[in-house]
Amino acid sequence: MSHHAVRATVFLLAVAAAATGAYLLVGLEDRIVAERSAERVFESQAHEAALLVERLRTAQQSYVAAGQGADYWMSKLADTRATLERTLGGLAASATADGARTAAEHAAELVGQHTRLDARARTYMSHEQRLMASDLIFTEMSGMTGEIARYTDQARTEQRALADSRVEELRRQQIYVLGGAAALSLLCTLLLVARGRSPA
DSSP: OOHHHHHHHHHHHHHHHHHHHHHHHHHHHHHHHHHHHHHHHHHHHHHHHHHHHHHHHHHHHHTTSTTSOHHHHHHHHHHHHHHHHHHHHHHHHHOOSHHHHHHHHHHHHHHHHHHHHHHHHHHHHHTTOHHHHHHHIIIIIHHHHHHHHHHHHHHHHHHHHHHHHHHHHHHHHHHHHHHHHHHHHHHHHHHHHHHHHSOO
16 A cells, blocks of 8 residues: 555544544433433422422311311312322333332322321311311321422432433543544554655
8 A cells, every 4th residue: 555545544544533433422412411301300300299298298287277278278188199199100100210210109109098098087077076187197197298208309319319320421431432532543643643754
């Protein structure tokens, strides 16, 4: 192969290395953006679930409070709980971390148990046993609401940890690609310089 042909081949190799490196870097960056976007969606769902848990707590305590309209707060509680159950179901479905999915599922199961306890509290209220209803709401139901909140927060933490781990791995791959492309380009440059100094 002639001197000029070798130089052209080495030059094309350098260009190909740079182009391939750029293509891979862009692809990895797109994956990072997608990962962070999915994480933000999950965070938004988890935040909504946390707000619903607080509304659930407020509603369940309000319908036994003196001077409050029990029927209104019972209806509010049922609506909030149904929305929370759907939100937690969506959270479990969109989770990619096993720990996040499990935590969201546990929270959803507790919402089901909360429904059964609420039925007991409503029975007490219908029999004018407000003290019994209050005791149930401020002990068992309140503790269960706290557990739902804890599992919801755990789901968010687990999902964020997985997203951070994946992004870190993708960043590491970007460094490898950049380093490989730079090393190959440097090698090609050195070969071109060496060939340029050698006699034709």
